[in-house]
Amino acid sequence: MLNNSGNVVNFSVSSVKREELSAIAELEKLCFSEPWSEESLTLLLGDKATGFVATEANGRLVGYVGLVSVLDEGQITNIATHPDYRRKGIGKALMERIFEYCKEKGICYLSLEVRDSNKGAIALYESFGFKTVGIRKNFYRFPVEDARVMTAELN
Ligand SMILES: CC(C)(COP(=O)(O)OP(=O)(O)OC[C@H]1O[C@@H](n2cnc3c(N)ncnc32)[C@H](O)[C@@H]1OP(=O)(O)O)[C@@H](O)C(=O)NCCC(=O)NCCS
Structure with missing residues (x-):
């Protein structure tokens, strides 16, 4: 796979570790107008939620996804791929891992x-x-915008 600079991207997907939360907070800043802070991520991913990260072979964190679940229901809190690494299958790989986790x-x-x-x-x-x-209606700020609510059923 090639990244946007034409370099080869070899990445793996694994569970979030506490020491990765600051890198996830940096990724949030790059990807969202209202990013989650490291503190909020620590409360969420360190405790209530499940998260997976995509890491390049050199150790750079290039994507993440979070999921909160109660019994048989889950909500995807966020998913993001570093802007330099988009359209290379990282988001897809993170979603596949979430679906695998949900089935487990x-x-x-x-x-x-x-x-x-x-x-x-x-x-x-x-x-x-x-x-x-x-x-x-008007769910998001910066800029104000409607949110779509989307659902999927897993067989
Ligand atoms: C959405 C996001 C996570 C996708 O990550 P990604 O690693 O680029 O996704 P992938 O390369 O795995 O794409 C898988 C498929 O999703 C669809 N897709 C992804 N980005 C797309 C785009 N910009 N336009 C159209 N389709 C897109 C395509 O079907 C793509 O398959 P293809 O590349 O074979 O056509 C990424 O664009 C991102 O981080 N955006 C900013 C943060 C964000 O908006 N997160 C969602 C919050 S609800």
């Missing part, structure tokens, strides 16, 4: 929110069977 844990219903204009993320989610089931 008996989670059969997934939901998420996404900016209505985020066509790339919506295309990724639709490729995993997510469908739009509702709109949350």
